[in-house]
Amino acid sequence: xxxxxxxxxxxxxxxxxxxxxxxxxxxxxxxxxxxxxxxxxxxxxxxxxxxxxxxxxxxxxxxxxxxxxxxxxxxxxxxxxxxxxxxxxxxxxxxxxxxxxxxxxxxxxxxxxxxxxxxxxxxxxxxxxxxxxxxxxxxxxxxxxxxxxxxxxxxxxxxxxxxxxxxxxxxxxxxx
Amino acid sequence: xxxxxxxxxxxxxxxxxxxxxxxxxxxxxxxxxxxxxxxxxxxxxxxxxxxxxxxxxxxxxxxxxxxxxxxxxxxxxxxxxxxxxxxxxxxxxxxxxxxxxxxxxxxxxxxxxxxxxxxxxxxxxxxxxxxxxxxxxxxxxxxxxxxxxxxxxxxxxxxxxxxxxxxxxxxxxxxxxxxxxxxxxxxxxxxxxxxxxxxxxxxxxxxxxxxxxxxxxxxxxxxxxxxxxxxxxxxxxxxxxxxxxxxxxxxxxxxxxxxxxxxxxxxxxxxxxxxxxxxxxxxxxxxxxxxxxxxxxxxxxxxxxxxxxxxxxxxxxxxxxxxxxxxxxxxxxxxxxxxxxxxxxxxxxxxxxxxxxxxxxxxxxxxxxxxxxxxxxxxxxxxxxxxxxxxxxxxxxxxxxxxxxxxxxxxxxxxxxxxxxxxxxxxxxxxxxxxxxxxxxxxxxxxxxxxxxxxxxxxxxxxxxxxxxxxxxxxxxxxxxxxxxxxxxxxxxxxxxxxxxxxxxxxxxxxxxxxxxxxxxxxxxxxxxxxxxxxxxxxxx
Numbered sequence: 001x002x003x004x005x006x007x008x009x010x011x012x013x014x015x016x017x018x019x020x021x022x023x024x025x026x027x028x029x030x031x032x033x034x035x036x037x038x039x040x041x042x043x044x045x046x047x048x049x050x051x052x053x054x055x056x057x058x059x060x061x062x063x064x065x066x067x068x069x070x071x072x073x074x075x076x077x078x079x080x081x082x083x084x085x086x087x088x089x090x091x092x093x094x095x096x097x098x099x100x101x102x103x104x105x106x107x108x109x110x111x112x113x114x115x116x117x118x119x120x121x122x123x124x125x126x127x128x129x130x131x132x133x134x135x136x137x138x139x140x141x142x143x144x145x146x147x148x149x150x151x152x153x154x155x156x157x158x159x160x161x162x163x164x165x166x167x168x169x170x171x172x173x174x175x176x
Numbered sequence: 177x178x179x180x181x182x183x184x185x186x187x188x189x190x191x192x193x194x195x196x197x198x199x200x201x202x203x204x205x206x207x208x209x210x211x212x213x214x215x216x217x218x219x220x221x222x223x224x225x226x227x228x229x230x231x232x233x234x235x236x237x238x239x240x241x242x243x244x245x246x247x248x249x250x251x252x253x254x255x256x257x258x259x260x261x262x263x264x265x266x267x268x269x270x271x272x273x274x275x276x277x278x279x280x281x282x283x284x285x286x287x288x289x290x291x292x293x294x295x296x297x298x299x300x301x302x303x304x305x306x307x308x309x310x311x312x313x314x315x316x317x318x319x320x321x322x323x324x325x326x327x328x329x330x331x332x333x334x335x336x337x338x339x340x341x342x343x344x345x346x347x348x349x350x351x352x353x354x355x356x357x358x359x360x361x362x363x364x365x366x367x368x369x370x371x372x373x374x375x376x377x378x379x380x381x382x383x384x385x386x387x388x389x390x391x392x393x394x395x396x397x398x399x400x401x402x403x404x405x406x407x408x409x410x411x412x413x414x415x416x417x418x419x420x421x422x423x424x425x426x427x428x429x430x431x432x433x434x435x436x437x438x439x440x441x442x443x444x445x446x447x448x449x450x451x452x453x454x455x456x457x458x459x460x461x462x463x464x465x466x467x468x469x470x471x472x473x474x475x476x477x478x479x480x481x482x483x484x485x486x487x488x489x490x491x492x493x494x495x496x497x498x499x500x501x502x503x504x505x506x507x508x509x510x511x512x513x514x515x516x517x518x519x520x521x522x523x524x525x526x527x528x529x530x531x532x533x534x535x536x537x538x539x540x541x542x543x544x545x546x547x548x549x550x551x552x553x554x555x556x557x558x559x560x561x562x563x564x565x566x567x568x569x570x571x572x573x574x575x576x577x578x579x580x581x582x583x584x585x586x587x588x589x590x591x592x593x594x595x596x597x598x599x600x601x602x603x604x605x606x607x608x609x610x611x612x613x614x615x616x617x618x619x620x621x622x623x624x625x626x627x628x629x630x631x632x633x634x635x636x637x638x639x640x641x642x643x644x645x646x647x648x649x650x651x652x653x654x655x656x657x658x659x660x661x662x663x664x665x666x667x668x669x670x671x672x673x674x675x676x677x678x679x680x681x682x683x684x685x686x687x688x689x690x691x692x693x694x695x696x697x698x699x700x701x702x703x704x705x706x707x708x709x710x711x712x713x714x715x716x717x
Contacts, residue, residue, distance in 0.1 A: 058511065064498075065512040
């Protein structure tokens with residue numbers, strides 16, 4: 001477990017900013033408790049300082065996870081968000097999409113969101129913007145990115161590319 | 177064991193008293209069975225009525241119009257049940273008074289009085305490949321009846337142990353246990369209760385889920401699931417997060433709510449150790465054997481994501497599902513690590529509370545995993561209780577006695593055997609002078625044994641709790657809660673853990689307690705014998 005290097009934090013923040021924009025500040029300067037980003041076995045964890053200090057006493061080979069896993073660095077050095085980061089993304093997301101109940105299951109099986117399934121969307125969402133997908137009833141959701149010039153599109157056109165969804169807990173069981 | 181193998185291949189049959197062999201049956205037994213069928217609906221036998229009214233509240237279906245009708249229906253039901261009970265009692269009395277009643281009713285073989293096979297006959301039976309299931313079933317029934325009223329029914333010149341032996345081997349054969357385990361479990365209960373226990377192991381326990389209070393409330397969750405076509409009801413009064421699933425049109429482990437971490441699929445018995453531990457916010461907690469994380473996430477939820485929970489599990493593969501569950505349920509205060517539990521006070525100590533849900537033989541969850549029936553041997557039990565003893569000492573040492581809010585350890589297993597439960601707890605009490613048992617805070621469950629087959633345990637073991645499938649309709653379970661106090665200066669029997677455990681387990685290897693004082697004369701005898709022969713030899717030389 002170690003703090004992120006400059007390059008790494010740049011990659012992580014850039015990715016997060018794609019979803020939560022300026023709200024990123026809220027993650028870094030929290031009013032309640034100091035939080036920090038830590039890298040462990042290629043994975044980035046977002047964890048409170050107090051917890052991190054206690055976590056230090058666990059040896060590196062034995063430590064599996066702590067706090068919230070935001071995502072991981074791929075072998076090629078790119079940062080990929082994990083569904084486990086959803087809690088924070090959903091809380092601070094700038095652009096959101098709500099999908100109809102009949103679109104829930106297809107999305108949870110890892111498919112893109114079609115126009116037909118679109119229930120509601122944040123006004124003027126730009127193209128290639130990261131969005132958080134919610135169901136109509138309540139706020140669980142999943143991260144994806146959208147192309148939104150969609151008013152005129154036909155119902156089967158893809159409007160949100162799938163990135164990650166909570167179905168992964170079931171499909172992979174190895175998430176973080 | 178060539179016999180029982182054959183029966184294993186057949187699907188396990190229910191212990192039906194009124195099966196094909198004898199259509200006309202004695203009344204009382206049949207009645208009992210019908211009552212048994214009703215039982216799975218309720219977890220705690222006592223407050224069934226209040227349970228159902230609870231559920232009505234949840235469902236929101238109750239209103240002023242139908243309230244009166246409902247309560248009337250409820251009264252009626254209660255009356256009916258009382259009537260059935262009374263009838264049952266009467267019938268049972270009748271059966272005890274005159275046994276000619278059922279002799280006449282049974283068609284063929286029971287016309288002559290029950291004959292317990294002699295040992296030669298049993299040998300013969302074994303070599304001929306075993307009897308029909310129906311015959312065995314009848315013989316078991318007869319044995320139980322004889323044992324229950326031994327003075328009256330017993331055949332001349334047959335001892336009680338002969339009947340017991342026959343019954344045990346029949347149980348092993350009928351339910352497909354190996355003889356060792358059948359005997360071990362049989363000894364835990366009175367005769368007729370033992371049959372109930374074995375019978376309960378053949379039926380699955382109800383599916384239960386636990387609401388994740390970090391994400392939702394039980395009322396909301398119940399509503400959402402009902403809308404998805406799930407039939408459910410609160411488990412009981414003792415928990416406010418549990419829901420019992422009766423039937424479901426969707427797979428309950430793959431609903432969007434499940435994926436979003438609104439609930440966890442978890443056996444009712446798994447709530448108990450956490451309730452007993454009752455973690456408080458801002459504490460430091462250790463879960464020593466935590467995968468797949470049901471109890472860990474329950475604790476994190478009770479602490480409202482404050483403080484810190486160390487979730488440990490020795491198996492790397494199981495840690496994966498643990499991590500996934502921790503993240504799915506949104507527990508942010510959990511550190512997942514993978515140590516052997518026995519290393520623990522060295523890695524980190526000073527915990528306010530520790531939960532040790534020890535690895536065990538799983539004799540309480542035979543209904544879930546029936547492979548236990550045949551693959552557990554005496555050696556497994558020795559090894560397991562050895563491991564458990566090591567773990568419990570490590571767990572005790574990890575707790576900080578200075579803790580202001582806590583200083584508690586909860587020990588639990590999903591096993592019902594005494595050597596994995598009371599024996600381990602008693603061992604811990606003897607090894608660590610600064611711990612004592614306290615009340616678990618669970619309102620139901622049987623008291624732990626203070627003596628068992630000649631072994632006497634500490635008297636405070638009545639504070640521990642046992643749970644049985646046939647009594648509480650949940651998995652067999654055991655919970656003990658310790659309070660760890662500051663060490664006093666004079667603690668003579670406070671010695672290091674490992675070597676003592678080794679010694680104890682070695683002693684257990686050779687059957688029940690080896691009391692060196694009692695055996696002293698014999699030892700001396702053999703020594704002196706050897707001495708003499710030696711002397712003889714030397715003199716001869």
